[in-house]
Amino acid sequence: MEDKKLMRQIKQGNSHALDILIRKYYNDIYSYCFRRTTNATVAADLTQEVFLKLSKYIHNYVHKGKFRNYLFIIARNICNDYYTKRGTVVEDIDLLDIPDHDSNFNRLERSEIILKALDSLPDIQKDVIILRFYQDMKVKEISEITGASIATTKSRLKQGLDKLKKNLSKGDVF
Incomplete structure (x- = not known):
């Protein structure tokens, strides 16, 4: 409806x-x-x-x-x-309740690494990335939600993605 x-x-x-x-x-x-x-x-x-x-x-x-x-x-x-x-x-995410299947564990481990990398970002960049990639929102919608201009939202998205890429490649999230 x-x-x-x-x-x-x-x-x-x-x-x-x-x-x-x-x-x-x-x-x-x-x-x-x-x-x-x-x-x-x-x-x-x-x-x-x-x-x-x-x-x-x-x-x-x-x-x-x-x-x-x-x-x-x-x-x-x-x-x-x-x-x-x-x-x-x-x-931290509680891993004790997760079934011990290799593929599930590897997927969970990757997910946990990404969550930790996301958590390392400033909130303004984390919000934009979560809304864009996990909620599949457009930049215009994200700018409305965050109260920032479209240009600022695009900048935060790019900066956040650059930091994520850098942190994930270096392993700086732990």
Whole structure:
């Protein structure tokens, strides 16, 4: 169902429409929060906070652009608040619950290396890379979410990718 229609139904008091909207975007928001924090528990908590904030202020929402971008603005702000309140300590990924299959382990190991390399970037570059490559957003959408110009967003993307490439080639992420 189209977001605009869902929003109209929610504002008319249809709580089922809110459930549909949450289910539609839950995985994307969780994925973003996880990549920002590299901690599944914290990411789940932050994702819940995003949707609690959405449900609290949904009647104030004014349709401008894509609703998905609006949600990512909330998620970005909540992740930034998390780091402001708790510092920038990022916990390691718990590998104990992962099945011991070679291919899965190698894939997980590569994923962990990439997450650590991402975590080494400044937040402004990390956000742009996560939104571009993990959420498949266009530069224009990312600039709306981050509040930066398109030129600045492109610059942050290039700088972030250059740093990632350098860190991954040198092995500086550990």
